[in-house]
Amino acid sequence: MMHYDALNLGRREFTYGLDYLQKASNNAKFPFLAANLVDRKTQQPLFQRYVIKTFGEKSTLGIKHSGVRVGIFGVASMDAGRSMGIDDKEKVEFLDPISTAEGLVAELSRTCDMIIGMGNMDMSEARKLTSQVKGIHLFLISGNMRRLYQPEILQDTGTILLKAAARGKKVGEIVATFDVKQQKITTQDGKLVSIDDKLAQDKEIEALVREAKRKGSEITREIRRKTQAQKENADARDLPDFRPTYIGAEACSKCHKDVVERWRNTKHAHAMATLAKMSKQNDPSCVRCHSTGYTDSGGYLNEKETPQLADVRCEACHGPASMHLDNSRIRLRKPTLQVCKACHTVARSRPLDWQKDKLLVH
Ligand code: HEC
Ligand code: HEC
Ligand code: HEC
Ligand code: HEC
Known part of the structure; x- marks a missing residue:
């Protein structure tokens, strides 16, 4: 103490x-x-x-x-x-x-x-x-x-x-x-x-941190639940919701097998494992950038409920793809450097070189 x-x-x-x-x-x-x-x-x-x-x-x-x-x-x-x-x-x-x-x-x-x-x-x-x-x-x-x-x-x-x-x-x-x-x-x-693992942990503080993290994911879940309820309300009032939802990368393999295989070998595909190594996979302040759609409704929630959206997947850059899946003529977003910068902030990343780095994503 x-x-x-x-x-x-x-x-x-x-x-x-x-x-x-x-x-x-x-x-x-x-x-x-x-x-x-x-x-x-x-x-x-x-x-x-x-x-x-x-x-x-x-x-x-x-x-x-x-x-x-x-x-x-x-x-x-x-x-x-x-x-x-x-x-x-x-x-x-x-x-x-x-x-x-x-x-x-x-x-x-x-x-x-x-x-x-x-x-x-x-x-x-x-x-x-x-x-x-x-x-x-x-x-x-x-x-x-x-x-x-x-x-x-x-x-x-x-x-x-x-x-x-x-x-x-x-x-x-x-x-x-x-x-x-x-x-x-x-x-x-x-x-x-x-302040790292070499210092003895304080049990009381550890318990407080665990409790804060638990509350954090509860609050996120509550917000998601409310957004979902609002959506269903809109549906009930016969207002169709034209917003696409998140799917995960597996579904893309069917038509973009080579892209998916290349993506699998990038660091983006292991972003959650990076956090898990530090026991940070439930920390909202980290998960935000190491998963897909975390800050968006229908995006990553936690390991149990949305494992298909862990890591920085296709839809983190191209946007939710359900509609494209239904009809490939419905185009997805062509990412720009702006998209990368949502996560590659000055504090968190080396500066990106767009021409070179865009070739490394898959
Ligand atoms: C949702 C957040 C997110 C978005 C969007 C994102 N990245 Fe990343 N990026 C990460 C994270 C997190 C890592 C580190 C993953 C790890 O090592 O566990 C990373 C790592 C990388 C790396 C490998 C590390 C390095 O410095 O060489 C490259 C290259 C990269 N990103 C390029 C891009 C480009 C280009 C874009 C935009 C087209 C982009 N990223 C969009 C989160 C993101
Ligand atoms: C604003 C987005 C963002 C947040 C929030 C974030 N990261 Fe990252 N993280 C990245 C990006 C982007 C990279 C890749 C940076 C690079 O290689 O230049 C990365 C890379 C990493 C790496 C591997 C490279 C390194 O620097 O050693 C670790 C470990 C990491 N993050 C841990 C964490 C932890 C732990 C948290 C929460 C405390 C966190 N990150 C929060 C975006 C983020
Ligand atoms: C880190 C961001 C990022 C991720 C993750 C990502 N892409 Fe891309 N994707 C891009 C960028 C950037 C381009 C090229 C845009 C340009 O050339 O201006 C692109 C282009 C494409 C294209 C157009 C053809 C081509 O290869 O250039 C397809 C198809 C595609 N991505 C599919 C996928 C699929 C499927 C996944 C998941 C396995 C995925 N992308 C994951 C950023 C990303
Ligand atoms: C049923 C086959 C099919 C599936 C599944 C599919 N795509 Fe596509 N995708 C296509 C076709 C076909 C094109 C080319 C469209 C064109 O050029 O007219 C395309 C093009 C793209 C492009 C380039 C930009 C554009 O819209 O032209 C991206 C990015 C992309 N797909 C991402 C994805 C992602 C991410 C997934 C998984 C969530 C996915 N696709 C699943 C068939 C598919």
Whole structure:
């Protein structure tokens, strides 16, 4: 179990709404920080702006050693509220993180030896903030996919930048010596540490993850059920549904045997096996791109109910084919690079070379 001193709120945390977040904050054993998130009307902060921690305080033989006082604050980029609901968006405002940080550093440095800032923002914004605001010893960055394999030291201010990898895959670790007299970090050694199978699993967290995944597939099933019911309603009202449905690749063999055989030897045909190797075959955030039609009604659901739509099959690129199966003169989509880009995103894939890569699909 990890120990936390503070959490910096970022874009993802706002998705479930501010009410939910306030409650979670009240239940947590550590503060949720958001120095530049204010009520639009009153301009008052909605969460704690900073926390001050004292480390190494002790008294020996009646003499008190005061310890090191560390001020920790958190800010987010001004567009961190973009995934908020409409109601929340109207209620709140993100102030400029740079001037907010400037004010905080001035305030904290009166009583603190060391200042740690946190920023939910991209690298260029973090660099801009820390090169403009003097006095931040360590700045922890979150909220973007770019990895920082080693801490970066800013020339102008000496601030050390550190970050973790996205989705909790790696945590940033730093061991530093802080010289209280000089008020600066004199030595530091940092790296990214993988959160992988080498670390012992926490049973409690494992159970939570399993439960969340189960709920995830239940919700997907419920949405599918509703769409199906709507469809049947439409049928009942005598509105024929002209939408084609997903079939799977087996049915195509009859007339496109050679294409199917060639496809079978591509990575697309083994995309689910790739996930299974990592026990991720039930994780909706992965299955979306490693199966056929997952985000569409009638598409892949799970291993049991729709095994014929596992992997990236014909219809992932050509679209649902039931009608073409009935009548081959009903044409299917000729895929363009746009189709590939739905899955081959910048974060997930090398850039595709359309002329070459389209020849590799079958
Ligand atoms: C439904 C999502 C999806 C779509 C659409 C898709 N791909 Fe893929 N692609 C994947 C996945 C997932 C893998 C990796 C499979 C594995 O290794 O398990 C992959 C792998 C590949 C590979 C092999 C890996 C490599 O880098 O050489 C190529 C080539 C490729 N895709 C090209 C394309 C092209 C071209 C298109 C569009 C015509 C396309 N893909 C459309 C999901 C998709
Ligand atoms: C946005 C679509 C998308 C999502 C979401 C996605 N993948 Fe993939 N994945 C791809 C594509 C595209 C490739 C092929 C990339 C390439 O080879 O350049 C791929 C390749 C892979 C590979 C093999 C190549 C590699 O990078 O080692 C693994 C393993 C993998 N994905 C695991 C996962 C896991 C686990 C998840 C969920 C946490 C996931 N993917 C979610 C699209 C996606
Ligand atoms: C990853 C995406 C992708 C998958 C999966 C895929 N195709 Fe294609 N298919 C394409 C592209 C791209 C073209 C060529 C479009 C072009 O030339 O502009 C194509 C072309 C075709 C053609 C036209 C003739 C030809 O060979 O060029 C047929 C037939 C075809 N695909 C059938 C299939 C069948 C059957 C499957 C499943 C076994 C399948 N495709 C799977 C992307 C895909
Ligand atoms: C009963 C035979 C038959 C079956 C089964 C069949 N096709 Fe076809 N398909 C054809 C014929 C014939 C053409 C050529 C149409 C033309 O050129 O006029 C064709 C053409 C295509 C094309 C090229 C684009 C187009 O529409 O001209 C794609 C892509 C394609 N089929 C995909 C599939 C997929 C995917 C499946 C399986 C879900 C499938 N086909 C099943 C007979 C079939």
